[in-house]
Amino acid sequence: MPRPGFVLDVDRSTPPILFWRGENFSLEKLPAGRSRVIYPPEPLPAIDDIDGAIRHALLNPIDQDPLPSQLFPGMRLTIAFDDVSLPLPKMQRPDIRQRVIEAVLDLAAEAGVDDVHIIAALALHRRMTEAELRHAVGDRVYDAFAPRGYLYQHDAEDPDKLSFLGTTPHGEEVEINKRAAESDLLVYVNINLVAMDGGWKSTATGLSSYKSLRHHHNPETMTHSRSFMDQHRSELHKSNWRMGKVLLDSGVKVFQIETTLNTDTFPKPFDFLSKREWEWTARDRMTFLATTKALNRTPHRLARDIFHSIEAPHQMTSVQAGEVEAVHRITTEHVYKQQLVEVKGQTDILTMGIPYISPYNVHSILNPILVQVMAMGYYFNMYRGMPLVREGGVIIMTHPCRPEFNPVHHPSYIDFFEQVLADTTDPHVMSQKWEKQYAEDEWYKHLYRTGYAYHGVHPFYMWYWGTHGMKHCSRVIVVGGDPKTVRRLGFVPASTMDDALEIASDVVGRAPTITHLHTPPLMVADVSL
Amino acid sequence: MRALKISRKPAKFAVARLMSPISAAGAAKYGPLDLVNENAPALPSGDGWHRITPRLTGICGSDLSLVEGHASTYFDDWVSFPFVPGHEVVADCDDGRRVVLEPVLGHAARGLPLPFDGAAPGDGDDYAHLVGGCLEPGIQTGFCTSTGGGWSTELIAHESQLHAVPDDMSDECAVLVEPAAGGIHAALATWPAVKAALERGETPVVAVLGAGTMGLCAVAGLRAFVPGARIVVGARYPHQQALARALGADVAVPSDELSRAVRREVGCHVVGDHLSGGSHATIDAVGDSSSIAASIKFTRPRGRVVLLGMPAEVTVDLTGLWHRETALVGAYTYGTETLADGSRRHTFDLAIELARTARFDRLLSATYRLDEYEDAIAHAAAAGRRGAVKIAFDLRPPHQETR
Numbered sequence: 034m035p036r037p038g039f040v041l042d043v044d045r046s047t048p049p050i051l052f053w054r055g056e057n058f059s060l061e062k063l064p065a066g067r068s069r070v071i072y073p074p075e076p077l078p079a080i081d082d083i084d085g086a087i088r089h090a091l092l093n094p095i096d097q098d099p100l101p102s103q104l105f106p107g108m109r110l111t112i113a114f115d116d117v118s119l120p121l122p123k124m125q126r127p128d129i130r131q132r133v134i135e136a137v138l139d140l141a142a143e144a145g146v147d148d149v150h151i152i153a154a155l156a157l158h159r160r161m162t163e164a165e166l167r168h169a170v171g172d173r174v175y176d177a178f179a180p181r182g183y184l185y186q187h188d189a190e191d192p193d194k195l196s197f198l199g200t201t202p203h204g205e206e207v208e209i210n211k212r213a214a215e216s217d218l219l220v221y222v223n224i225n226l227v228a229m230d231g232g233w234k235s236t237a238t239g240l241s242s243y244k245s246l247r248h249h250h251n252p253e254t255m256t257h258s259r260s261f262m263d264q265h266r267s268e269l270h271k272s273n274w275r276m277g278k279v280l281l282d283s284g285v286k287v288f289q290i291e292t293t294l295n296t297d298t299f300p301k302p303f304d305f306l307s308k309r310e311w312e313w314t315a316r317d318r319m320t321f322l323a324t325t326k327a328l329n330r331t332p333h334r335l336a337r338d339i340f341h342s343i344e345a346p347h348q349m350t351s352v353q354a355g356e357v358e359a360v361h362r363i364t365t366e367h368v369y370k371q372q373l374v375e376v377k378g379q380t381d382i383l384t385m386g387i388p389y390i391s392p393y394n395v396h397s398i399l400n401p402i403l404v405q406v407m408a409m410g411y412y413f414n415m416y417r418g419m420p421l422v423r424e425g426g427v428i429i430m431t432h433p434c435r436p437e438f439n440p441v442h443h444p445s446y447i448d449f450f451e452q453v454l455a456d457t458t459d460p461h462v463m464s465q466k467w468e469k470q471y472a473e474d475e476w477y478k479h480l481y482r483t484g485y486a487y488h489g490v491h492p493f494y495m496w497y498w499g500t501h502g503m504k505h506c507s508r509v510i511v512v513g514g515d516p517k518t519v520r521r522l523g524f525v526p527a528s529t530m531d532d533a534l535e536i537a538s539d540v541v542g543r544a545p546t547i548t549h550l551h552t553p554p555l556m557v558a559d560v561s562l
Numbered sequence: 563m564r565a566l567k568i569s570r571k572p573a574k575f576a577v578a579r580l581m582s583p584i585s586a587a588g589a590a591k592y593g594p595l596d597l598v599n600e601n602a603p604a605l606p607s608g609d610g611w612h613r614i615t616p617r618l619t620g621i622c623g624s625d626l627s628l629v630e631g632h633a634s635t636y637f638d639d640w641v642s643f644p645f646v647p648g649h650e651v652v653a654d655c656d657d658g659r660r661v662v663l664e665p666v667l668g669h670a671a672r673g674l675p676l677p678f679d680g681a682a683p684g685d686g687d688d689y690a691h692l693v694g695g696c697l698e699p700g701i702q703t704g705f706c707t708s709t710g711g712g713w714s715t716e717l718i719a720h721e722s723q724l725h726a727v728p729d730d731m732s733d734e735c736a737v738l739v740e741p742a743a744g745g746i747h748a749a750l751a752t753w754p755a756v757k758a759a760l761e762r763g764e765t766p767v768v769a770v771l772g773a774g775t776m777g778l779c780a781v782a783g784l785r786a787f788v789p790g791a792r793i794v795v796g797a798r799y800p801h802q803q804a805l806a807r808a809l810g811a812d813v814a815v816p817s818d819e820l821s822r823a824v825r826r827e828v829g830c831h832v833v834g835d836h837l838s839g840g841s842h843a844t845i846d847a848v849g850d851s852s853s854i855a856a857s858i859k860f861t862r863p864r865g866r867v868v869l870l871g872m873p874a875e876v877t878v879d880l881t882g883l884w885h886r887e888t889a890l891v892g893a894y895t896y897g898t899e900t901l902a903d904g905s906r907r908h909t910f911d912l913a914i915e916l917a918r919t920a921r922f923d924r925l926l927s928a929t930y931r932l933d934e935y936e937d938a939i940a941h942a943a944a945a946g947r948r949g950a951v952k953i954a955f956d957l958r959p960p961h962q963e964t965r
Contacts, residue, residue, distance in 0.1 A: 448826055451819050476831045 035075035038374030038556055041309075043068035048310045050549055051321075052431045052530075053386030054513055055399060056336035057328045058306070058321075059431065061530045063384075068547040071421075072309055073556035076297040077371050079348030083129075086352050087136045090290065094355030095363065100137065100288060103218055104144035111216040112137055113187075113240055116155035117165045118392035119226045120294055121553075125344040129292050131171035133222045133352070137290075138174065150212050151178050153186040154221070154239030157246065157481070157488035158393070159442050160186045165395075189242040189488065190478045197244075198283040201275035205248035207283075210240040214285050223291045227555060228368045229261040229414075231291050232361035233277030234270065241276075243472050243490060248272060252460035255500040260414040262557045264365065277357060290354040291364040296371055296554035297347045307554050333435070340389045341396050369417075369557065376421065376558045381545030382537055383422035384530075385412045387432035388553060393487065393495065397439045401518050402446050402454075402492050404432050409499030409509065412550055418560040420505055421548055427508045427537040429530070434514030434522075441485055445477045449492035450521065458523035460500045468493050507540050563602045565714030566935055568594045568628060570643035579631030586943030587936040589630045595647075597933060602716040603709055606696045608673040610721035613656045614663070616957045618737040618929065619712030620650030621942040623774065624872050625704070629939055634874040640689075641705040642698035648712025648955070649704035652727060652736035653719075661724040662739045664910045665702035666895055667709065670722035672697050682908045683722055684897035702895070713932065715957055725910050731918055737954050738779075738922035743913035745779025748870040748893035749788050752843035753902060755866040755889075756791050759842045766791045767827045769841040771820060771857055773797030773806045774945065775925060775952045776870050777847030782920045784845075785810025787912065789902050794827055794841065796820025799946045809920055821860040828862070835859060836882060842866070845893075849873040858882045858890075868893045929956035 041047065049060035050070055063070070080086045091100040104110065114130045117123075134151065141149055151170065153161055167175045170184065178184035187210050188194055196214040198207045213219045213236070221239075225231040238246065248254075249272035257268040264270040280287065299306045303324075305317035313321070328336050351367040353360045389399055391407045399407070408430045413420065422428060438447045453467045468490060471477065477489025503509070509524040510533045516526040527533035537545065550558070571594050578593025605611045625647045627633045649665035668683030669676050672695025677686040693699035700706020703719060710717030727736045752768050759766035768784055768791045770777050777797070784793050795806040796817040803814040815823045825832060830839030840862040846853050849871025855878050857867045863886040870893045883890060896909030916922070927950035930938035935955070942953040 448822055451815060451822060452826060455815075470826075474826075474829055476825065476829065479831060 035077055038072055038074040040374070040376055041070045041072065043070060050310060050551065051306065051386070052384070053388040054431045055387065055433050056333065056340050056389045057325060058386065059325070061431075063547055063549060064534070067544060068549065069380075070549045070551050071374055071376060071556065071558055072551050073296060073374065073554045074371060076295040076347070076554070077350050079295055079350060080352075083349050084132060084136065086349070087133050090352045090354040091136060091140060094288070095353060096356035096359040097288060100354070101140050101144060103288065104141055104146050106145035106147075108146055108148065108217040109215065110141055110146050110149045110218050110220065111152060111213045112149065112220045112222060113152045113154040113210075113213055113236070114169065114222040115224050115230075115235070115239065116153050116158055117161045117169070117395050118158055119224050119230070120345065120347060121226065121390055121392060121395070122298070122343045122345040123168060123395065124294070124347055126168065127171055128169050129224060129294070129349050130169050130222050131174065133290055133292065134170055134174055137220055137222070149178070149183060151184040152210060152213065152240070154235065155187055156239050156241060157189055157243065157491050157494070159481070159485045159487045162485065187240055188482055190482050195242055198285070199279045201279055203272070203275060205272060205276060206244050207237065207276045207279040208242045208245045209236065209280070213240050214283070218286050218288055220288045221290065223289065225291050225293050225364045225368055227262060227372070228264065228365055228557060231364055232264065232270065233273040233280075233357055235289065236280060236287060237273045237276035243488070245276065250494045250497060252464055252497050252500045255460070255497045256504060259501060260416050260420070262414055263417045287357055288354065289357040289360045290352065291360050292349050293351045293364055293367040293371065294347045295350045298345050298554045300343065300346050303343065333437070337389065337398065372555055372557045373417070373559050374556050376560045378562060379419060379423040379560065380421055380426065380548035381423060381541040382427045382429055382534070382547045383413070384429045384547060384549040385552070387430050393491075394439070394442070397442045398437050400438045400443055400446055401434050401436060401450060401522055402495050404434050405522055406495040406498045409502035410495065412552065413499070413502035413505070415550065415552070415556065416558045416560050421550065421558050421560055422506060424505055425507045425540070427510065427540055427545075428502070428506050429510045429512060429533045429537065431512045431530075432514055434511050434518050436515060436518045442487060443492070444480055444486050445471055445474070445489040446487070446492045454521050460497050460503075463493065463496065508537060510536055563714055563716040564597065564599055564932055565646045565710065566932065567596050567598050567644050567646050569596070575631040578629060582630035582632070582943075585940070586626070586630065587940035590936045590939035593629055593631060595629050595935070597935060603718050605718055606708065608696050610670070612719055612721065612724065613716060614651070614653035614661065614719050614724075615716050616648070616651050616653045616712050616714065617660075617733045618652050618954045618956055618958070619648040620737050620741065620952055620954045621938060622650055622741070623776070626939070626943055627872065627874070630943070632874055637701070637705070640692060640699055640701050642700050642707040645700065645705055645707045646711030646714045646717065647704050648714070649702050650737055650740040650954070651703075651712035652733050652739070655724060659724070660727045660736075662727055662736050662910075662914070663703060663712070663719055664723045664725060664743070664896070665704055665740065666723070667692065667697060667700055667702060667706055668722060671695070671720035680898070682897045682910070684895045684909070713935075713955055715932070725914060728914070728918065731914070732923055733958070734926045735917050735921070735923035738775075738925055738952060739910065739913045739917045741775050741952070742779045742782070742917045742922055743896040743909040744870070744893070745776055745781075746783035746787060746912050746916060747896045747899065747909050748776075748780045748845050748868050749783030750899050750901070751868040751891055751893045752784070752791070752845065752866060753788055755843040756788055757902070760790050764842070766843070767824065767841045768793055769820060769824050769844040769857070769860060770795045770806070770811070770847060771817065771844060771853050772847035772871060773802035773814070774847065777845070778802070778805055778809055778925060778951065780845045780847055780870055781806050781811050782809040782916055782922075786916050786920070787901060792827060794820065794823050796823070799949070801949050802946060802951075805925070805951065821856065824860045830862075837862070839863070840865060843868065845870050847871045851876040851878055854878045858886070858888055861886070861888055863887060865889070866891065925951040926954060927951050929954050931956060
């Protein structure tokens with residue numbers, strides 16, 4: 034039986050704690066008597082018969098008719114699936130999306146459906162490469178559909194392939210992929226890695242355009258999403274849910290298939306990264322030492338390639354299908370069951386080690402803007418109830434934060450870093466002053482549509498993601514980061530953890546409480562007083 | 563008089579060339595430059611000659627390239643050795659005026675007919691006069707053995723070269739008038755491209771690569787005399803970026819970000835390492851192989867690159883220039899300008915106005931006495947890195963107040 038997550042109070046016997054530092058890690062000694070470490074729950078057991086569970090979900094959906102009864106010859110069937118941004122790291126083959134899509138296609142074939150399109154729901158993310166598509170949907174599906182043009186990627190900048198469905202009572206415009214909107218049935222294949230994913234966000238975000246996204250990907254909405262992992266207190270989700278109603282009212286019929294994964298994140302020999310430090314064996318300690326020493330001597334690019342080649346052993350813990358909201362309620366319970374950790378009280382300082390990967394740099398560089406979104410957008414928001422760090426507290430993260438960007442994947446990020454952040458770090462100011470220029474830049478659009486670039490506006494969304502966190506905390510310190518780059522982000526550089534704690538003492542005093550979020554693996558802190 | 567003098571000694575030029583990458587002070591000490599005591603130049607026989615005694619004299623990039631032995635052999639036939647460098651001069655004239663020197667030794671100074679009525683020293687489309695008349699060859703004061711130069715306590719100058727300094731202008735501001743004139747001349751050289759853009763209803767974008775003294779003067783010149791231009795500057799050092807903004811740049815970024823900054827302004831694409839479009843005009847205030855190549859890459863097809871920085875031998879792939887039909891034009895000194903409204907003015911008159919309104923005294927970072935010339939040269943050679951812009955010799959008697 035896997036052990037639940039727990040909170041360790043640090044005392045003098047507590048060993049140094051693992052901190053991620055991009056493509057490396059360090060061990061940091063936290064002050065005894067006033068520090069605590071939150072460990073995620075151990076991975077839940079995976080479903081034994083995954084294909085059987087998927088078929089069962091399709092035949093016994095929630096609040097909808099079984100999938101076979103919704104399929105008929107001559108119909109237009111569209112299958113949309115989550116893109117390369119998850120799961121993280123990519124899962125060992127076969128990917129769960131492949132298994133679900135194959136099951137849906139089997140049923141479609143049995144029903145005589147021959148007008149089937151498969152669409153990667155990437156919104157304003159970069160397009161997936163052939164290798165990434167093959168990994169996600171499998172070679173059989175790819176070879177059957179892609180060469181004939183029936184497996185393709187959503188293009189949020191092709192006006193001929195978008196359909197405007199109306200506006201919400203709040204004036205939010207809803208525009209989604211035309212093929213999806215005009216199909217007799219839209220089957221959405223989701224991987225719910227965190228509680229933020231899924232639900233109406235799958236279709237209303239994944240298949241939409243800038244025209245729609247701007248209504249909830251903005252500083253105002255982000256400020257009032259507390260947190261993204263708690264959909265009932267998230268304006269982001271409320272907006273998506275309103276848009277979902279517009280989809281329903283305009284006749285879009287969605288059959289939602291949601292899956293959850295356990296947190297079995299790292300294969301051997303990296304499995305020590307998921308362990309609690311005092312349980313490290315001699316072999317684990319040797320592996321840690323050998324790995325860090327080797328990585329110190331490894332060129333960044335090579336280290337990055339090594340880490341991005343990791344395929345996670347995580348596996349499916351649940352699958353449910355049917356009506357979007359009913360399905361998502363159950364999915365969210367499964368996510369919480371895996372990831373929730375009870376925590377009492379807030380902290381003065383929240384520490385976090387930022388790893389090499391985020392949803393937006395698969396096979397790429399975690400550039401400084403993505404470091405920001407990982408810390409202030411994701412890790413800060415890994416809570417339910419109230420933030421782990423108190424208002425006015427300090428966040429200390431560890432990451433080299435080099436001024437490195439992938440020009441193929443993140444071209445507008447480079448300009449954002451050079452131009453926008455040089456002007457302002459205030460999300461509200463930049464949204465008014467700069468966002469439109471980047472969103473409408475023809476070069477960025479061209480690269481998004483024809484290359485592998487994130488949309489021009491994407492770095493803004495990444496910055497907005499951290500709006501609440503940046504407003505909530507009085508100081509953000511980056512240990513080991515390139516000082517000039519860290520300052521450009523509006524943060525404070527520090528050489529060591531001790532230096533960072535000294536810098537933080539200006540704000541939180543000389544004996545602050547400290548909480549370390551020991552992630553990955555993923556977790557959500559359920560914080561109460 | 564005391565003067566720093568350059569003689570034609572090939573071995574010393576070679577030593578300077580070898581030493582300059584290691585130590586500019588060493589190049590000054592062991593190169594062709596000597597501090598001498600000798601008689602002041604004799605006045606030529608013609609009318610209008612004056613003796614002037616410098617108050618401040620700037621150290622220019624072209625002076626440095628000479629001292630460091632990097633100057634092009636092109637000049638061998640256009641200068642006369644030995645000569646005293648220094649052409650950015652504010653001085654006292656023997657008739658009591660305080661003057662700035664327009665250093666070009668034009669037709670009037672050489673006793674030759676003007677190319678047209680009212681011509682400035684820099685005017686004329688035939689440079690034969692630069693090696694003729696009553697003077698030895700020399701493109702300017704500071705490169706001619708007959709006149710002496712500003713790095714001394716005395717030189718001679720023709721009336722056609724002298725401009726009275728307004729009483730309310732400090733020496734520190736006046737010493738920047740000559741580079742200001744050069745900057746204005748380069749700025750106005752962009753006008754054909756800017757004007758064409760305006761006529762097409764576009765917002766003209768002018769890029770300036772390099773923000774040493776000349777680049778900054780060009781920025782100020784663009785802002786003052788090239789209406790409607792959006793100015794984007796690539797400057798290597800933060801203080802240069804700040805000054806560029808203060809002098810009128812709309813955008814100032816590190817030099818290696820200039821191409822992307824231009825692209826953002828014009829919204830074009832990127833093809834390989836060239837912009838598909840780019841700035842309507844670019845002022846290259848650096849003048850080396852990489853800056854010329856970069857300027858071609860981010861100037862739009864049929865745009866105009868103005869070469870303000872003095873180049874020597876460069877290696878540049880000109881395929882892009884050929885394919886994009888880019889105009890590459892030089893911008894040397896000054897003369898009679900045609901302004902945007904069609905009026906004609908002498909560049910030096912514009913420069914005196916601009917130096918005052920743009921407060922160019924803030925560009926003067928440090929001054930040295932003449933016998934501190936090794937330190938002065940070293941400081942000037944590393945001006946950007948040391949947070950400076952213009953370095954000058956202070957030739958005023960000690961404790962004399964600035965006017």
